[in-house]
Each structure stands twice: as C-alpha cells, then as structure tokens.
Amino acid sequence: MAFWARQISIWCSSVKTSNVANSIQRLRKTHRTWMQLDELSVLSLLCTDNRFLQRGLKTYRPVSLGSRLQSTNSSNGQIVSSESNLLSPVNHYQQQAEVIPSSDTKTLYEVWEDTPPSSALEEISEEEAVQIVAEPPLPLGSFTLRDYVDRSETLSKLVLLGVDLSKVEKRPNAGQLLLRLDFEKDIRKRLLFLKDVGVEDNQLGPLLTQNPYILAVDMEALETRVAYLKSKKFGKEAVARMVSRAPFLLSFSVERLDNRLGFFQKELGLSVQKTRDLVVRLPRLLTGSLEPIKENWQVCQVELGFRRNEIQHIVSQIPKILTANKRKLTETFDYLHNVMGIPHHILTKFPQVFNSKLLRVKERHMFLTFLGRAQYDPAQPSYISLDKLVSMPDEVFCTEVAKASVKDFEKFLKTL
Amino acid sequence: MAAGRAARTRLNGLFAVYKPPGVASIRVRDTLETLLLKELNSLEQPTVPQQVRFLPTTVEGNAGKELTLTVTQLPVLAAHPLVKGPEFTHLKIGAGHRLDTKSSGVFVLGVGHGNKLLTDMYNAHLTRVCSGTEPVWGLLCVTPILTRNQGQAYTVRGLFGKATDDFSDTGRLIEKTTFDHITGDKLERILAVIQGTNHKALLMYSNIDLKTQEAYELAVEGLIRPMEKTPPLITAIRCLQFAPPEFQLEIQCVHETQQYLRKIVHEIGLELKSTAVCTQVRRIRDGFFTLDNALPRTHWNLQNIRNSIKDSKIKVKVGLQRSLSHQARSGKRHTDMDQVAESELHSTEGTSASDLTQNEITTC
Numbered sequence: 001m002a003f004w005a006r007q008i009s010i011w012c013s014s015v016k017t018s019n020v021a022n023s024i025q026r027l028r029k030t031h032r033t034w035m036q037l038d039e040l041s042v043l044s045l046l047c048t049d050n051r052f053l054q055r056g057l058k059t060y061r062p063v064s065l066g067s068r069l070q071s072t073n074s075s076n077g078q079i080v081s082s083e084s085n086l087l088s089p090v091n092h093y094q095q096q097a098e099v100i101p102s103s104d105t106k107t108l109y110e111v112w113e114d115t116p117p118s119s120a121l122e123e124i125s126e127e128e129a130v131q132i133v134a135e136p137p138l139p140l141g142s143f144t145l146r147d148y149v150d151r152s153e154t155l156s157k158l159v160l161l162g163v164d165l166s167k168v169e170k171r172p173n174a175g176q177l178l179l180r181l182d183f184e185k186d187i188r189k190r191l192l193f194l195k196d197v198g199v200e201d202n203q204l205g206p207l208l209t210q211n212p213y214i215l216a217v218d219m220e221a222l223e224t225r226v227a228y229l230k231s232k233k234f235g236k237e238a239v240a241r242m243v244s245r246a247p248f249l250l251s252f253s254v255e256r257l258d259n260r261l262g263f264f265q266k267e268l269g270l271s272v273q274k275t276r277d278l279v280v281r282l283p284r285l286l287t288g289s290l291e292p293i294k295e296n297w298q299v300c301q302v303e304l305g306f307r308r309n310e311i312q313h314i315v316s317q318i319p320k321i322l323t324a325n326k327r328k329l330t331e332t333f334d335y336l337h338n339v340m341g342i343p344h345h346i347l348t349k350f351p352q353v354f355n356s357k358l359l360r361v362k363e364r365h366m367f368l369t370f371l372g373r374a375q376y377d378p379a380q381p382s383y384i385s386l387d388k389l390v391s392m393p394d395e396v397f398c399t400e401v402a403k404a405s406v407k408d409f410e411k412f413l414k415t416l
Numbered sequence: 417m418a419a420g421r422a423a424r425t426r427l428n429g430l431f432a433v434y435k436p437p438g439v440a441s442i443r444v445r446d447t448l449e450t451l452l453l454k455e456l457n458s459l460e461q462p463t464v465p466q467q468v469r470f471l472p473t474t475v476e477g478n479a480g481k482e483l484t485l486t487v488t489q490l491p492v493l494a495a496h497p498l499v500k501g502p503e504f505t506h507l508k509i510g511a512g513h514r515l516d517t518k519s520s521g522v523f524v525l526g527v528g529h530g531n532k533l534l535t536d537m538y539n540a541h542l543t544r545v546c547s548g549t550e551p552v553w554g555l556l557c558v559t560p561i562l563t564r565n566q567g568q569a570y571t572v573r574g575l576f577g578k579a580t581d582d583f584s585d586t587g588r589l590i591e592k593t594t595f596d597h598i599t600g601d602k603l604e605r606i607l608a609v610i611q612g613t614n615h616k617a618l619l620m621y622s623n624i625d626l627k628t629q630e631a632y633e634l635a636v637e638g639l640i641r642p643m644e645k646t647p648p649l650i651t652a653i654r655c656l657q658f659a660p661p662e663f664q665l666e667i668q669c670v671h672e673t674q675q676y677l678r679k680i681v682h683e684i685g686l687e688l689k690s691t692a693v694c695t696q697v698r699r700i701r702d703g704f705f706t707l708d709n710a711l712p713r714t715h716w717n718l719q720n721i722r723n724s725i726k727d728s729k730i731k732v733k734v735g736l737q738r739s740l741s742h743q744a745r746s747g748k749r750h751t752d753m754d755q756v757a758e759s760e761l762h763s764t765e766g767t768s769a770s771d772l773t774q775n776e777i778t779t780c
Contacts, residue, residue, distance in 0.1 A: 126483075127482075127483050130472050130483045130484060130485055131472060131483065144499075145499065146494045146499050146500065147494070149493045149494055149496075149499050150492065150493050150494055155493075156493055159493050159496055159498050159499055162498070163498065164498045165498055165499045166498065166499060166500060166501030166502075167501075358438075359436060359438060359439065362438070363436070394714055406714075409714075410712045410714060410715075413434065413436070413712045413713065413714075414434050414707055414710065414712055415698075416436060416437060416520055416698075
C-alpha cells in the first residue's frame with residue numbers, strides 16, 4: 001500500500017548507516033549492553049495488528065521469521081532485501097531471510113516502474129487515513145528498553161507482570177533476547193509451565209528479573225529437569241520453593257544438578273534426607289560454584305577445629321555458612337572463641353552467631369562486659385545464651401538481656 | 417512523587433557520625449550513601465503518567481463494519497518505575513578529615529552543597545580539639561594554645577610494657593619491658609616537654625611576631641595557628657587517667673594522622689625508659705562537631721541526619737566566618753607592614769566589636 005511504502009522510505013532515509021556504525025564503536029567502550037532491532041522485530045513492533053500487516057504487506061514477499069507476516073506476493077522481495085542491506089551493520093538475523101532468485105530482477109524493475117514514489121498530496125480513502133500510524137520511528141539501537149516498551153506488546157506485558165526491565169537490561173544480551181521474543185509464542189508457554197511447577201504469580205516477576213535467560217531454554221529441557229528433581233523425591237512444594245528462590249536452577253543441565261547433589265552427599269557426608277532438606281532450605285547451593293564451598297568446609301575442619309558431626313549440625317541449621325566469606329568467618333570465630341572464651345560445643349549449639357555481623361557481636365559483648373553481665377557458661381548463674389545475644393533487635397536486647405536503657409547503650413557505643 | 421525530590425534538594429550541609437572501630441571510613445561513607453538513597457527512593461510514590469492515544473477499532477457504522485479511531489488513556493510504560501529504574505542513584509557525600517580503620521570517633525561528612533563547606537573547613541585550618549565553651553572576652557590568663565573550637569581532640573589509650581612494629585596492640589611484638597618505675601609525675605613531666613616543644617613549633621609555623629599588637633589580639637581570641645600545610649603539631653596534651661600499665665591521654669592537635677598519635681604514645685614510652693603501645697585512638701571533636709553531635713550507628717537514617725544538619729548549620733557558618741576573616745587578615749599581613757598595621761586596627765576593632773556582642777549573647 002502506498003502509505004506503507006511511504007512509511008518505510010521515510011524511515012530508511014533517516015537511517016545513516018555510517019552513524020550507526022560509529023556510534024556502535026564508541027558505545028562498545030562504555031561497557032553497557034547495546035540492543036539492536038532486527039528487521040522482524042521492527043516490523044512486529046510497528047504493527048500491532050494483523051490487519052495492517054496483511055494490508056500493507058500484500059505486495060511484499062514473505063520473510064519466514066515471523067508469526068504475523070503472512071503475505072504472498074513474491075515480486076517485491078527485492079525491496080525487502082535492499083532495505084535489509086541498508087540495515088546490515090545492524091542486522092544479525094540475515095541468515096533466515098530467503099534467497100531471492102535472479103529471475104526476479106526483471107520483475108523488480110517492472111515493479112519499480114509501476115509504482116512511482118507517491119506524493120503527499122495523493123488522495124487516500126478514509127480507512128487508509130485511519131490506519132496511518134504517525135508515531136516517531138523507533139531507534140535502531142539503544143541502551144535501554146525504555147525506547148521500545150510502549151510499542152512492544154511483549155515488553156509491556158512483562159512490565160505488567162512485574163519484571164524489572166531496568167535491571168534486566170543491565171545483564172549481557174538479556175535486552176536483545178527480550179526484544180527478539182514474542183509473548184504469545186515463546187513466553188506464554190514458559191510462564192504457564194512455571195505456574196504448573198508451583199511458582200506463585202507474584203514471584204514470576206522477580207524470577208524473570210533475575211534470570212531472563214530462562215525464556216530461551218527449550219521446553220523439553222525444562223520438563224526433563226523438573227522431572228529429574230521429582231525423581232529425586234523432592235515434593236511439589238519443595239520444587240516450587242527451589243525454583244522461585246534460585247532462579248537459575250532450571251537453566252542448569254541435569255548432569256550438573258546431579259553432580260551437585262552427589263557432591264553434597266559425599267563430601268559433607270549427609271544422609272539423603274538431610275541433603276534434600278539442605279538444598280530445599282538454600283537452593284542457591286545448587287547454582288553456585290563448588291570451590292568456595294569446599295574451601296569453607298576445609299576452613300571449618302582445619303582452621304576452626306570443628307569435628308565432622310559438629311560441622312554437619314551447623315550446616316543443617318545455618319546452610320549459609322557454606323557460602324560465607326572465609327575471612328569474615330575466621331574473624332568472627334576468632335573473636336568468639338579467643339576473646340569471648342566460648343568453647344566449641346556451645347558454638348555448635350548456637351550456630352546463628354556465625355550469621356551475624358562481627359561488629360554487632362563485638363559491641364554487645366563489650367557492653368555486657370562493661371556492665372559485668374558477660375556470662376556465657378550455662379553452668380553459671382545469670383547465663384546469657386548466644387542466640388539472645390545476637391538475634392534480638394537493639395531495644396529488646398537492652399531491656400531484657402542487658403537490663404539497661406537504649407540511651408546507655410548508645411552512650412557506650414560512643415566510648416568504643 | 418514530589419516528596420522524594422523535595423527531600424533530596426533540601427539535603428545539603430554538614431553532619432557528623434560516630435565511626436565505629438574496625439571499619440574503613442570509606443565503607444562508612446558508602447553505607448550512609450546507600451541508606452540515604454534507599455530512604456529517598458522509598459519516599460517517592462510511583463505514579464505512571466498517562467497518555468491519550470487514538471487507537472483504531474472496528475465499530476458498527478452505517479455501512480457495516482468501519483474503522484474508526486477511539487480515544488483511550490493508557491499509561492506511558494517508559495516512565496514506569498520498573499522500566500526507568502530508581503529515581504535517585506547517586507548522592508554527593510564527601511568525607512571530612514578521615515579516620516583510619518582501627519580508630520573511631522567523630523567523622524564529619526558533607527552532603528550536596530555542604531561539600532563546599534568541607535573545603536572551607538579544611539582551609540580554615542581548624543584543629544581538632546576537645547569540646548569547650550566559646551572564648552570569653554578578656555580572659556587573658558588562658559594560654560593561646562588552648563584554642564577553643566579549633567582543631568581536633570583525641571583520647572588516646574596506651575599500655576606500658578610492650579612495643580610492636582606498628583605501635584598498636586595488634587601489631588607484631590618486638591620488645592617487652594618492665595614499667596614499675598613509671599609514676600604519674602614522670603609522665604606529666606614528659607607530657608609538659610612535648611607540649612612545650614610543640615608550642616614553639618606552632619608559633620614558628622604561625623608566622624607571627626609575638627611582640628605586635630596583632631599577635632596579642634589573636635592570642636586573646638585564641639586564633640594563633642598555622643595557616644598553611646605543616647607537619648603534625650600538638651597544641652595541648654594532658655593525662656586523663658593513669659593506672660599502670662594503662663593510661664589515657666587527651667591530645668589536641670593540628671594536621672595530624674592517627675598513626676602519628678600512635679607514634680607519640682610509643683615515643684612517650686621510650687622517653688620513660690620503657691615501652692608503650694597504643695590501644696585506642698578516639699576522636700572526640702573535629703572542628704565544631706563534638707561527641708554530642710555525632711550520630712551513633714543506630715541513628716543513621718534520613719530524619720536524624722536532617723536534624724543534625726539543621727542543628728549544626730548556624731555553628732558552622734559563624735565559626736567559618738570568624739576563621740576566614742582571620743585568614744583574610746593574615747593575607748593582608750604579608751603585603752606591607754605599615755599599611756597593614758593601620759588596616760589591622762580598623763579590622764580588629766570591627767571584628768572584636770562583633771565578637772563582643774556575640775559573646776555577650778552567649779554569656780547572657
């Protein structure tokens with residue numbers, strides 16, 4: 001249709017390929033993720049209604065990438081490819097465009113003679129007038145998804161679902177991926193699958209924010225992995241919990257998951273049920289690297305001097321110890337054991353002290369020493385248990401444990 | 417939507433926090449920035465602007481189905497907070513005189529326009545001194561060294577009997593000695609010697625001739641101090657507690673570093689024919705900010721910081737004006753002595769009159 005040709009010609013003349021190439025080179029240095037529109041997503045973004053496409057592209061050759069471009073006429077395929085040549089520094093998906101046979105060249109010249117460039121004063125019907133889309137052209141490349149979100153159905157639906165696009169666009173190639181996907185075809189299936197697994201509606205948004213790449217994983221792969229987890233006797237709620245708390249879980253292959261579960265069983269020496277509980281409690285263990293966990297295990301055994309069964313008990317209560325910072329762990333233990341004088345068996349009973357900040361423990365301990373109430377031996381009177389020392393908020397700690405006012409605590413803090 | 421932005425534009429000025437020991441001061445600055453940004457972002461209410469759009473729809477018209485445009489109001493998703501990101505991502509927070517990781521105490525920070533005041537405070541060469549009252553007019557017996565509201569003051573705890581490589585109790589042990597022979601008056605004698613030598617150096621670096629009227633005026637106001645970069649100078653030092661092997665000193669100084677203070681403790685030990693290490697360096701005052709003004713860690717939030725900025729605004733302004741007027745005076749001093757003498761008299765009269773009225777107000 002005439003108006004369509006006008007649209008594309010205006011748009012293409014505004015594209016300066018040299019500018020695009022230069023800006024790409026300059027922007028590569030700035031370490032931000034660059035998203036580019038390919039031919040198909042441009043067309044799909046511009047036309048949100050099938051009807052337009054069918055009308056407008058009646059004279060154009062089908063380009064087989066898409067869902068919506070259903071037109072039949074083959075003679076103007078050349079025009080499409082010439083436009084795509086203009087966009088070539090920008091276009092990555094050329095390999096899917098169809099090869100145009102040389103016999104069409106003649107028809108091409110005929111077509112070009114038949115449709116001279118249309119003038120703006122040409123009369124068009126009411127329906128065509130209504131269909132003119134007078135919005136500014138989309139930028140061919142951009143740093144942010146803000147430029148595309150209003151015109152893209154996929155992106156709008158994702159925003160309404162709760163996906164934080166400002167975080168997603170910072171991940172490498174995630175923005176490009178989302179631009180390429182189509183909601184009806186790709187995303188809907190996976191969202192329904194996740195819902196079947198048991199992920200809540202309000203958790204779908206955060207999950208996709210953290211791991212947008214899950215939308216590019218094959219459906220069969222996802223199903224096999226969930227089936228594998230179920231075969232290892234993880235219950236439905238457990239699997240749902242694991243998937244929502246470790247968004248990258250289903251991006252891992254079955255071999256990797258198997259490897260990880262095997263590691264936890266052998267190295268840590270835990271029973272099958274305990275491994276399951278551990279993994280359900282902190283599913284991040286399955287998605288992270290195993291090296292820090294091995295190191296922390298060695299630290300606990302060799303440097304801190306805990307026995308094997310003690311470490312197993314601590315780990316089942318506070319799995320975070322396995323992923324904690326080695327240096328901070330040793331510093332906290334050093335203060336607890338050497339300065340506060342707490343023996344190993346009491347530390348095993350209250351492993352949550354390893355989870356808290358060292359500064360907090362130090363301040364509270366010094367306050368109690370100042371008041372003369374620092375008694376951590378259960379056999380002695382006025383004994384203060386470590387969980388009361390660490391887990392309570394300041395007001396409760398001051399009034400109940402230290403039996404002093406919060407103001408005194410603050411004054412004491414200023415004397416440290 | 418306006419609440420956050422209004423709060424951000426009004427957040428300008430200087431405030432002091434109490435830095436806990438064992439934390440780097442850069443970490444403290446970053447923690448405060450993150451806290452403030454989180455609170456400012458939470459104050460913003462997410463409202464998405466609406467846009468009027470004309471969408472084509474099919475409508476049953478006169479001749480069957482027709483295409484017309486209908487008016488709808490749709491939200492502009494490009495301005496949605498999930499697409500835009502948080503409103504505030506950066507706050508300009510500057511740190512004043514830094515404290516190293518092992519020491520603690522009053523740590524002055526500036527927000528927004530307050531950072532300019534930070535540079536002014538640095539140029540005013542305020543020393544870090546103990547909290548004190550405003551100088552009383554005519555108190556000539558006060559020695560010029562105890563410059564109130566100037567400089568930095570520290571309480572330093574030391575331990576006799578050990579010497580380490582970095583002068584603190586967590587360093588590698590080098591030597592152990594006896595300290596039974598040390599008494600209180602021996603310590604006082606050493607401190608007096610230190611104070612005396614530093615006083616001489618202070619007068620030398622201040623570049624004033626003690627025999628002039630101008631020097632007298634300055635001494636009375638308590639503004640004798642060096643106005644350019646100098647090595648560390650101790651303006652006052654005294655012993656607060658002495659219970660061997662532990663002792664506690666209060667040091668008022670200019671242009672110092674915490675490691676210098678630890679070195680002083682080490683040297684005191686050497687002078688007393690023993691050894692000493694420093695267990696704690698704690699700043700109790702930095703310029704106009706004292707321990708009372710410093711916010712402890714439990715009070716690090718937007719409301720308290722705003723109140724703290726408001727409270728210290730007047731003090732900082734007045735104090736900087738006084739110090740910088742003195743600096744202007746000393747600038748004139750170096751040009752021509754005769755001209756300077758006359759103009760000095762006029763300017764000192766002017767400032768002393770204003771000081772008089774100020775002090776009358778404070779004393780009344």
